[in-house]
Amino acid sequence: MSSNAKLLTLDAGAWPDTYGEMAKPRMGFFTDTSICIGCKACEVACKEWNHVPEDFKGFTGKSYDNTLHLDADNWRHVAFIEQRLPAALDGDTATESLVQIAARRELEEDSGLDTLQEGEGLRWLMASDVCKHCSHAACLDVCPTGALFRTEYGTVVVQADICNGCGYCVPACPFGVLSKRKPDGRVWKCTLCYDRLRDDKEPACAQACPTNSIQYGELTELHERAEARLQEMQDAGQTSARLYGAHPDDGVGGFGAFFLLLDEPEVYGLPPDPVVTTRDLPGIWASTGAAAVALAVGIAAACIGGRR
């Protein structure tokens, strides 16, 4: 759909084109969940820096996760997944013989990349989720006021001084990142610490992260790092590793904040094939126009028909 492609390139054009010489390199996050220790420092550092209010959900019984989802009051969320694993730790190698598995395990351990407790057939996945700062961001597209905009760093930010709480971005986001804060009335989400970036400071979560699971930097450089890491794990036989949001040809044109996951995205509460809804907007406008014409015709028919 060439018209969509056109729309998307224009969307991307918001950065760097509209900033001219003020444009900065596109900054983002690479969250390597294979080294996340689930300490939640990112959640706390974020709330501290951005003065995000507390949000008590009580004891949820969902492993160590008492935050559950990203929303206006949680801009970082650490997911905890306790898994019993069969001998083979991923489906596509489920046919491995125990000997093959043992060999692969040895390889993994020597490489120091192993994060799985095969001995007990148990693993505990932890992953820090955050706004994806999509290359083609639905929230940004649908915002009627321009409260949401793409910054000179290529990130997507809600401007609290503009947002009037129309709530359109909330169902538009394919990741469910945004929501309205009560009683404030406006929507809030990760700004990738827009203000800190202005002073060349790391975003609060990335700076705090004890194991450097959250890595901040120029997106192009992060992509190289991630590819290398993936290859490393692949070579070590840790075949469950995958990159999520690192590819410009996915439904949102790639993420500004992408991930290395050890299982399918939906296991972490992430959509496996997110699509920016506005990719279909030309078609939607066409139908809307057609419907409007149909309505006009109907009215005309109703009136003129009466003459006969």
Added chain:
Amino acid sequence: MPGLGTSFGRGGATTFQQDLQNSDVIVIQGSNMAECHPVGFQWVMEAKQRGAKVIHVDPRFTRTSAMADLHVPIRAGTDIAFLGGIVNYIIENERWFDEYVKHYTNATTIVDEGFRDTEDLDGFFSGWDPETGQYDISTWSYAGTEEHTAGGHKEQGAAVSGEQAHGAHGMKLDRGRPPKEDETMQHPRCVFQILKRHYSRYTPELVEEVCGIPKETFLQVAETLCQNSGRERTGAFCYAVGWTQHTVGVQYIRTAGIIQLLLGNIGRPGGGILALRGHANIQGSTDIPTLFNILPGYLPMPHPQAGPDLDTWVGNTSPRTGAWGDMRNYAVSLLKAWFGDAATGENDFCFGLLPRIDADHSHYAAINRMLDGKCPGFFVVGENPVVGSANGRMQRFALANLEWLVVRDVQLIETATFWKDSREIETGELKTEEIGTEVFFMPAASHTEKDGSFTNTQRLLQWHWKAVEPEGDARSELQWTFDLGRRVRRKLAGSTEPRDRALLNLTWNYTTQGPHDEPDAQEVLQEIGGRHADGSFVEKYQDLKNDGSTSCGSWIHAGVYKGGVNQAARKKPHTEQNWVAPEWGWAWPANRHIIYNRASADPSGKPWSERKKYVWWDEEQQKWTGYDDPDFVPDKPPDYQPKKNDIGLDALRGDSPFIIQADGRGWLYAPAGLMDGPMPTHYEPHESPATNPLYTQQQNPLRQRFNRPENPYNPTDPEPGWDVFPYVVTTYRLTEHHTAGGMSRTVPILSQLQPELFCEISPELAAERGIEHGDWATIVTSRTAIEARANVTDRVKPLRVEGRTIHQVGLPYHWGPGGIVKGDTANDLFPLVLDPNVHIQEVKAATCDILPGRRPRGPDVLRLVEDYKRRAGVKVVGE
């Protein structure tokens, strides 16, 4: 920790966190490092990404286990059996680092012929006196040393602690060598052979039977350790209170010390034992102690048996050889720092004015005196014992029996409000109107509101600067203590009472500053760091004199202000110095980061290998050099031989890395310094669902018990009624909270992340007891019953022990009746029963029962517990 002190000489971590990145294998045991020390854990992850193997031995699968290559579930309280099994594996398979062991440990030393092992005496070492319940340790000594190896030790009873028994007391050695040695390590009474016999029954099969760890898994751990030790490779141990909070806690650490000495992992990069302390200044408050049994720098508190005068005391409590040979220098310098001009050679430098200890005066002993009405006054400063200490109910009864209580904290903690919100009010055991305790609550300043230094887990002093003034009545402890001292001295000025002399002689005139008359913290650090008579600062502890011409508040800190510079406040970015970062803060002693680092070179002074070089002998310059400050006499050549009658460091050879010890060796076998034996032996926890398969003696015979109605004990296998409390219960911390919660349950963000007390149990136990995940469960012991949300998870596994299935219940202990998030207190479940060396309570292993649903309210909970005690036939002495 005396576990470290008696093995190597100093009671501190032998290495530093950043050095973990050099390890080839890291064993984390008795610690949940990723959860309790997340930022330190980054160095484990660094090592891992360099290919190191990470092994986590823990009853639960934790966030640490999730990052480990191997998690080994173990029955809480059986670590000595596991570690002893590794010792046995090393010796049986001849995997020890022979050259290291022969030169740097006391393996070759021949022990007194009177010595008998637990293997010979069914769980007792020689010297056991059933009357006193103590050991006469004279037969434990090196053969040929004088009879009273341990000085006044044998009469000192429970008062002696590892720190106090630092080094071998009064051990008289010529040329720093034991009188009898066997270089071949074949002599039946040489330490090596004794060790070999002692652990010969700690086989993989025994480990499986006792710890519930499959033989294969154990062998994998043992072999991985051996493969990653030697000239080319090193391994490290990390532990925390999962090892110390047992009735044999000190011996846990000793066992790890033995392994690391046999494998040659002490004093070398990537090796060592890293004690992970849980509080910002735990290490510091032991080095410069607020502890009853030691003075700053681990000098022992005077004891009547140790002699009436300075010289007798020094003679009785220190060896002549090794760094402790100069104890008089350190002691006199301390007395000069405290009593200034009043301390003279004529009056023994006021030594006579110091108070004496003659028993266990630790917190729990004091609590018992409070219950007996013998201790009317209590200061609690930045501490929350009614939540953080074992048997909280007993703690609260004690507080209710005081005349006055002073609590200083940043928040109004439960210890200050016990008289109105403790559970005993709910049960009717206490009534607010009947509690006569007068309570003063005084707001304290936070770390951002005062200057001062914390000593972190790796002995590193780091200065923190004041950012803002404390608000309202909030004051720092520095200001408060100084003020209290001034007021007392003012009121007693002119007193002729002998008891007031120490107080009036005290040097107590610090320059103050700021709106609150704050003493200058740097001035205090200067006093600690030491001065010459002319007021100039000492450079190192070797500068200290015994004639009163130097003053030094803590000899191990000598030089912390050298050159008039606050060494602890140095903040040179790590990016601008080598990986050891010697110019960031200051590590005691003498800014050494890996101690005993002379052992990183072979006896001739060359690095064991290029890969593991750290400190070595430089032939040209004729001095020790390397990445770190050499923990050795800088110009003492590797082939140095002491002359007869040399004392102190001069008496140690050029190949003796453990310069604090009288013989300069690492101690596989501790002839003195420990109450409960020269070698670690497996004893069951005080309360256990299993029998000790090794000896008839089930538990540590010296464990400290308190037999009183407030402190009943569950019967332990094989006693009748033990099965009324069939499960093991253990406590732990969560990343999101801090100890007793005063600093986390009051912080909204942290409270949100872990809002409720929960218990972690296996699906199998949940099924057995009909407990639903997410519902409430009630945990019962003979002390009390508490309720928690059930977190049913595969991360807790049932273990096969002695042919039975043993279930374990995990409980975080952060909650109490106060704060933003409230809950029952896990420590209320645990009894007072202590390690004999350091008087630390056993809260990492006890027995309990668990039921579905919430606990009864009010007095009904007492009935529930009474019913349990009746069914179990709990006998309470003193009732």
Added chain:
Amino acid sequence: MEEGNGKLTDHLPPLLRQLKDPLGLGRAAQSRHSARLVPRTQTADKVVQSVCPYCAVGCGQKVYVQDGKVTQIEGDPDSPISRGRLCPKGAASEQYVNSATRAKKVLYRAPYATDWQEIPLDQAMEMITDRVIATREKTWESEDDEGRPLNRTRGIAWLGGATLDSEENYLIKKLFTALGAVQIENQARI
């Protein structure tokens, strides 16, 4: 950023700025506030280097102060131990020091009383001083039954947390030892 603010286009209404940003997804939508945004760490009156008060890893902290109040506490990238990183507790330090429930006044509970009362700090110190002196006198032990000197009292106990500074511990040990109070203990055992 600043020179950007000067641009005439920045002062035009967004609708007109859309001439250069037709979809209005980029700079055209930027509010004046956003254009001038700077972090509070940059505008702070001062920043001091500190150490985390929680566990003993000893992470470096940077404490930012504005108008006499702590406005931000974050990791100190210069520290060789923590390299700027903090755990959730360390990262929550600002809430800990600025906690709304922090005690600011001295409170006194008289024997058998059912509630607190506020008393002046000086009065409290005087009262405590008197009790220390009286209890010490009442419970003094000058020698043991064998006539050997003890010079002590076991009538006063002291229990400290391990979050006190070493300098503070030093003064406490020094003073209480001189007072003869031997039951001095801290968290290190507990």
Added chain:
Amino acid sequence: MSTRPEVPSATLETRPRRNGKGERAMVPEAEPRSYYDQPVIQEPVWTWEIPIYFFVGGMAGASAGLAYMAHLQGNNELSRRAWAISLAGIHVSPMLLISDLGRPARFLNMLRMFKITSPMSVGSWILATTGGAVTVSAAHAWTGVFPGLARSGRLVAALAGMPLATYTGALIGNTAVPAWHKARHFLPFVFAGGAAASAGAAAVLATPGKHAEPARRLAVIGAALEIGAAQGMEHAAGFEGEPYKKGLPGALSKLATATTAAGAGLLAKGGRRRSDRTLAKVGAGLLLAGAFTERWAIFRAGFKSASEPKYTVGPQRERIRKGESLGAARMPGNRPG
């Protein structure tokens, strides 16, 4: 180690859903995997005002068109009343929208920019335009003031009125809510039909019978379009369309169809003969109710669809399985993950 003991269901909560088991099933699963059944996307935050606006705004737009045509045909009785209905609707609409805002005082920000990528932005401009034009036209129709303005005003109102009635379909179609997004091409027609039906019906109620013929026909035509489009939509939405058929939304939509059909029936036969006029008015009432209920049903279906992860994950995983998409997660070698 590969076999797991049977454990009580209580434990399932501590690990993510996977047919209630931890193992990786080898066959594609009926129930898509999820994170403790947590929704992937957020439920909309719009409240009751919005479906009412869909109804009122649609009616206002269509009424403007009806009024314009009636005016052209000199049916001033009908024209004036249609203008009035449109006027009422066009002024209630902004009130509804403003009251739904989190920050009502900032409603003018809706016109801060013009964003073609945002149906709400476009809609705001359409609403503003229609609003002005309808006001002028209605004022002239009843009082005869500013005839000049009104001449162009009527045309503008009629032209802008059409998309005003249909853009709301684009508004909700352009979201990540599966039930809405999948139905994006039908929603504008459903809304157009509803708008026509309600505009016609309202005019029938307000206009003396002999002048109401065009309105009556419009109502019937609209009803037909609404029912037809709704049926098509539910069919085309497939799995994502489930919420339109199940639960409360399903019931509402069935009720809407029935009511609309009945109303249309009555209107269709009612009309010419005086005696049928009351029937016609009843039918008109039913049509209004039906059109409103249909909006409500569609609105609620969106919430239901957002609240269950299977509606989001299932179709996406299916796309990947069928090779229609690589998805966002990639194994080495660009294999979908």
